[in-house]
Amino acid sequence: MEPVIQTRNLVHEYKGGVRALKGVDIDIHHNDVVSIIGQNGSGKTTLVRHFNGLLKPTEGTVTVDGEDTEGKSVSFLSKKVGYAFQNPNHQFFCETVKDELLVGPKNFKFSETEAQEKLEYVVDLLEIEDILTKHPMTLDYTRKKIVSIASILTFSPKVVIMDEPTGGLDEDGRKILKNTMDLLHEQGNTVIMISHDMDFVAENTNRVIVMAEGQVLMDADCQTVFRREDVLKKAWIEPPQITQLGNAVCKDGIFLSVNDFVTHFKNRITT
Numbered sequence: 001m002e003p004v005i006q007t008r009n010l011v012h013e014y015k016g017g018v019r020a021l022k023g024v025d026i027d028i029h030h031n032d033v034v035s036i037i038g039q040n041g042s043g044k045t046t047l048v049r050h051f052n053g054l055l056k057p058t059e060g061t062v063t064v065d066g067e068d069t070e071g072k073s074v075s076f077l078s079k080k081v082g083y084a085f086q087n088p089n090h091q092f093f094c095e096t097v098k099d100e101l102l103v104g105p106k107n108f109k110f111s112e113t114e115a116q117e118k119l120e121y122v123v124d125l126l127e128i129e130d131i132l133t134k135h136p137m138t139l140d141y142t143r144k145k146i147v148s149i150a151s152i153l154t155f156s157p158k159v160v161i162m163d164e165p166t167g168g169l170d171e172d173g174r175k176i177l178k179n180t181m182d183l184l185h186e187q188g189n190t191v192i193m194i195s196h197d198m199d200f201v202a203e204n205t206n207r208v209i210v211m212a213e214g215q216v217l218m219d220a221d222c223q224t225v226f227r228r229e230d231v232l233k234k235a236w237i238e239p240p241q242i243t244q245l246g247n248a249v250c251k252d253g254i255f256l257s258v259n260d261f262v263t264h265f266k267n268r269i270t271t
């Protein structure tokens with residue numbers, strides 16, 4: 001099956017000469033749940049902004065669903081690739097949460113009934129019934145993040161990109177986000193998450209792309225990536241805390257979650 005997103009020799013140079021991407025080749029497949037990690041300025045946001053056409057390659061190609069993004073508008077690509085910004089304040093322009101959630105369905109010409117169904121679905125999924133009449137800018141940061149993600153899900157894009165989704169989220173918000181990601185995966189969507197939150201990355205994604213200085217340093221499953229201290233060091237990344245603890249006390253495994261860790265030691269105690 002062809003990848004849902006593919007880049008070949010993707011180079012992006014901003015006006016002023018910053019070469020933010022220096023030849024990126026990646027294939028993202030249908031139903032992947034991928035994290036893109038790397039230190040600030042490594043090119044993560046620049047990369048994903050090519051997936052919905054907010055940026056166009058300086059050199060190389062990007063294809064979405066088999067079609068070259070060259071000449072395609074952001075609104076055309078956004079129907080397939082929804083993008084929740086790092087800062088939710090940059091995403092809102094309506095007076096109420098409800099109106100904000102209806103922007104996508106209206107833009108994409110959903111029927112009234114379908115728009116209403118989508119609205120009800122995401123409101124239920126993301127537990128935001130109580131804030132529908134509020135102004136998005138008056139919400140606490142967790143709710144703003146959740147609404148920004150909800151507003152993407154109302155038009156059911158195949159690919160959902162979330163830029164730092166856990167940044168500023170409280171525990172309830174993290175649980176809602178985790179459940180939402182699980183459901184998107186179950187429903188066959190592709191999820192791409194940019195994150196500095198290695199605990200969340202390790203527990204919730206099955207593939208990690210490590211970036212440094214505009215290039216992909218490594219692209220593999222979580223277990224493989226979080227074993228490679230040399231690669232992580234180059235990208236200025238610390239493994240998840242539970243992985244670090246596990247490495248310190250046990251050499252025969254790699255732990256990506258507290259559950260992994262507890263199960264391992266329970267088994268050792270009972271055998």
Ligand SMILES: Nc1ncnc2c1ncn2[C@@H]1O[C@H](COP(=O)(O)OP(=O)(O)OP(=O)(O)O)[C@@H](O)[C@H]1O
Nearest residue numbers: 014015018020038039040041042043044045046047
């Ligand atoms: N609009 C812009 N104009 C000029 N340079 C830019 C612009 N946006 C980003 N850059 C530069 O491009 C490089 C990559 O930035 P990018 O935002 O893609 O990195 P990032 O890995 O997403 O960082 P962060 O984790 O801080 O979001 C950096 O050197 C950044 O300063």
